[in-house]
Amino acid sequence: MKSLVAxxxxxxxxxxxxxxxxxxxxxxDYSDSVNHILxxxxxxxxxxxxxxxxxxxxxxxxxxxxxxxATNLITGLADALIDSTPLVCITGQVSSNLLGSxxxxxxxxxxxxxxxTKWNYQVTKAEEISAAIAKAFYxxxxxxxxxxxxxxxxxxxxxxxEFSYEKCIKIRSYHPKPKMKMxxxxxxxxxxxxxxxxxxxxxQGIMLSNAENELLQFAEKSGIPVASTLxxxxxxxxxxxxxxxxxxxxxxYAPNIKTNECDVLIAVGMRFDDRVTGDVxxxxxxxxxxxxxxxxxxxxxxxxxxxxVHADAKEALxxxxxxxxxxxxxxxxxxxxxxxKTEVDTLLRSAELLYSDEIKMDEVIKMLSELTNGEAxxxxxxxxxxxMTARYYQYNKTKSNVxxxxxxxxxxxxxxxxxxKFGAPEKPVVAIIGDxxxxxxxxxxxxxxxxxxxxxIIILNNRFLGMVRQWQQMFFEKRYSFTEMISPDFVTLxxxxxxxxxxxxxxxxxxxxxxTMLNHKGSYLLEVMVAKEENVFPMMPTGASVxxxxxx
Amino acid sequence: xxxxxxVSVFTENSIGMMNRVxxxxxxxxLNIDSITASESEVKGVFRYTIVLRTSREQVDxxxxxxEKLIDVFKxxxxxxxxxxxxxxxxxxxxxxxxxNGDVEKVIRQHHARILTVDPQFVVIEKxxxxxxxxxxxxxxxxxxxxxxxxxxxxxxxKPMKEFSTYLEELEDSKN
Numbered sequence: 001m002k003s004l005v006a007x008x009x010x011x012x013x014x015x016x017x018x019x020x021x022x023x024x025x026x027x028x029d030y031s032d033s034v035n036h037i038l039x040x041x042x043x044x045x046x047x048x049x050x051x052x053x054x055x056x057x058x059x060x061x062x063x064x065x066x067x068x069x070a071t072n073l074i075t076g077l078a079d080a081l082i083d084s085t086p087l088v089c090i091t092g093q094v095s096s097n098l099l100g101s102x103x104x105x106x107x108x109x110x111x112x113x114x115x116x117t118k119w120n121y122q123v124t125k126a127e128e129i130s131a132a133i134a135k136a137f138y139x140x141x142x143x144x145x146x147x148x149x150x151x152x153x154x155x156x157x158x159x160x161x162e163f164s165y166e167k168c169i170k171i172r173s174y175h176p177k178p179k180m181k182m183x184x185x186x187x188x189x190x191x192x193x194x195x196x197x198x199x200x201x202x203x204q205g206i207m208l209s210n211a212e213n214e215l216l217q218f219a220e221k222s223g224i225p226v227a228s229t230l231x232x233x234x235x236x237x238x239x240x241x242x243x244x245x246x247x248x249x250x251x252x253y254a255p256n257i258k259t260n261e262c263d264v265l266i267a268v269g270m271r272f273d274d275r276v277t278g279d280v281x282x283x284x285x286x287x288x289x290x291x292x293x294x295x296x297x298x299x300x301x302x303x304x305x306x307x308x309v310h311a312d313a314k315e316a317l318x319x320x321x322x323x324x325x326x327x328x329x330x331x332x333x334x335x336x337x338x339x340x341k342t343e344v345d346t347l348l349r350s351a352e353l354l355y356s357d358e359i360k361m362d363e364v365i366k367m368l369s370e371l372t373n374g375e376a377x378x379x380x381x382x383x384x385x386x387x388m389t390a391r392y393y394q395y396n397k398t399k400s401n402v403x404x405x406x407x408x409x410x411x412x413x414x415x416x417x418x419x420x421k422f423g424a425p426e427k428p429v430v431a432i433i434g435d436x437x438x439x440x441x442x443x444x445x446x447x448x449x450x451x452x453x454x455x456x457i458i459i460l461n462n463r464f465l466g467m468v469r470q471w472q473q474m475f476f477e478k479r480y481s482f483t484e485m486i487s488p489d490f491v492t493l494x495x496x497x498x499x500x501x502x503x504x505x506x507x508x509x510x511x512x513x514x515x516t517m518l519n520h521k522g523s524y525l526l527e528v529m530v531a532k533e534e535n536v537f538p539m540m541p542t543g544a545s546v547x548x549x550x551x552x
Numbered sequence: 553x554x555x556x557x558x559v560s561v562f563t564e565n566s567i568g569m570m571n572r573v574x575x576x577x578x579x580x581x582l583n584i585d586s587i588t589a590s591e592s593e594v595k596g597v598f599r600y601t602i603v604l605r606t607s608r609e610q611v612d613x614x615x616x617x618x619e620k621l622i623d624v625f626k627x628x629x630x631x632x633x634x635x636x637x638x639x640x641x642x643x644x645x646x647x648x649x650x651x652n653g654d655v656e657k658v659i660r661q662h663h664a665r666i667l668t669v670d671p672q673f674v675v676i677e678k679x680x681x682x683x684x685x686x687x688x689x690x691x692x693x694x695x696x697x698x699x700x701x702x703x704x705x706x707x708x709x710k711p712m713k714e715f716s717t718y719l720e721e722l723e724d725s726k727n
Contacts, residue, residue: 111568111571114571114572114575115575118622119622172625173563173620173622173623295620296616296619297616299616301613301616306697
């Protein structure tokens with residue numbers, strides 16, 4: 001506990017159990033300085049810690065017991081690793097003399113979590129605890145952040161020792177801060193200065209390196225249009241004239257097709273996920289690619305870079321800004337505006353035709369965006385509502401988008417929203433969840449009840465696992481195999497947890513109820529019945545290239 | 553195009569390191585032909601020598617992901633022509649087989665040696681490349697091989713001072 005306090009930990013998400021009881025006993029003495037949030041399931045704890053880390057920029061801390069407690073963290077660890085979220089998870093373990101003996105609640109959590117943690121370590125002696133925790137925080141936060149797990153045996157937890165704590169500042173085999181090669185940056189600047197149609201695609205790396213200002217200055221000086229990945233949303237204000245939209249499978253039409261028309265593609269803090277690139281053999285082939293990333297293994301992993309820059313985004317963008325010419329690319333930018341118009345017109349027409357009576361998901365998001373000025377923290381789950389939110393919420397603030405990107409974890413949003421609020425208590429937090437995902441972790445309503453955290457929940461209920469249903473409609477001859485969902489009465493459910501709730505079906509009620517929800521003191525659940533068979537467009541089918549993105 | 557590659561990984565000596573190294577290969581569905589590990593010329597630093605058949609592109613990506621492991625200092629990849637490598641094989645045959653003069657000839661021809669002689673069995677040792685140890689195995693088979701064991705590849709690189717140079721640079725950059 002002293003070690004955690006030395007790392008300025010003031011928020012912990014956890015769930016006690018046999019093998020972690022000595023730690024919880026020590027925690028009892030720190031109730032004044034450390035806020036421990038008791039969740040309802042360990043998966044809830046780790047997603048909450050992820051939400052906390054994403055909005056606060058700090059490392060999320062999780063406590064869980066051995067065996068099932070530890071295995072319940074697995075999904076969250078995998079999610080945090082692929083989405084570069086700094087976490088320190090501390091699990092209890094059976095006494096060291098029992099290791100390997102199939103003792104009660106014993107699991108080889110080190111073995112299980114090895115491929116899904118940035119680092120993990122088992123502590124069997126009390127003397128090792130403070131050094132292990134120091135190392136854990138250093139590794140979790142530095143370089144490309146990620147989750148770390150420390151497994152502490154019960155006898156080590158009981159052990160007494162002379163306490164001393166030294167912050168870890170280096171590990172001889174680990175070099176999180178790359179030494180940027182000036183040559184590479186100069187080469188990049190040269191390419192950019194010669195470019196007629198440069199295009200800047202950004203990812204979460206901007207926020208992880210706190211490079212929002214540097215990005216803004218670079219974009220404004222060079223006049224280059226900007227697009228964002230799912231996790232990068234918010235790193236560049238979406239209301240900025242240079243912002244052209246969201247990339248990928250359900251991204252905006254303009255940035256997707258322009259990827260295959262630009263002459264220089266500058267990728268910063270993003271990793272060319274297959275949901276962004278579509279068919280890689282037909283991705284930006286015409287362009288020279290500059291790839292700036294702090295993780296050397298990402299360079300050339302998916303897209304061969306003409307100029308790979310192994311560097312911290314903040315540092316690289318700062319120097320790059322000095323080296324590039326001041327320019328405007330009005331004609332090029334106009335092409336994006338024109339493409340956007342095509343998208344908006346096509347989508348509007350098809351929407352009018354198909355769903356005139358029922359509320360559509362995008363209406364809810366657009367209105368929410370308007371009512372919150374694009375300044376709320378928006379937490380989404382996985383599926384159609386997630387894509388709709390990414391498309392239509394105007395993320396104007398950094399660290400305001402919390403979603404499960406790489407892993408696509410349904411059930412992420414509710415616990416992540418709880419953590420997001422603890423990470424940014426001064427901001428409104430709105431979780432947008434589908435009827436399917438909500439039921440994966442709805443036990444965390446209990447955490448809201450007990451911790452009294454203020455989280456607004458919008459369930460977009462289409463009575464289907466919508467995204468899978470959309471694919472079944474498009475690619476499996478409408479064979480809706482097990483995607484139809486019968487759900488409980490969410491309003492009654494929320495009320496059982498003393499959470500105010502309302503369900504609406506009429507468009508006319510939308511604005512009023514959204515305002516009521518936002519103005520309500522304390523948590524609130526709003527269930528919106530939306531069109532059953534709405535599809536998310538644009539869409540890039542599997543195997544298609546970015547230029548083949550479909551508008552309907 | 554698939555080729556044989558020798559991957560050398562320099563790591564800290566920590567529990568579970570072997571596992572951390574091998575799961576990088578498993579994830580990409582790559583089969584390891586052989587793996588050996590022992591302390592390197594630098595005290596406390598372990599050297600893994602891994603042999604596998606794959607494409608250059610795949611193995612380069614594996615190197616990137618190996619180097620991402622916290623306890624890995626550095627990983628290198630080499631083609632067969634860039635390393636000097638060796639394997640060791642042990643063959644156990646019945647002592648009675650020796651009475652036949654041919655076995656002596658076989659041992660002589662293959663530049664193998666007898667490691668130990670027990671009233672019941674003899675252990676023969678041969679170092680060389682896989683093809684060579686395999687050839688001896690086949691030559692001994694008519695006399696009955698009771699046991700046969702072959703080690704993984706150990707290899708040193710032909711370019712001079714790779715890892716130690718790297719470590720020195722590391723020390724320099726700290727000062």
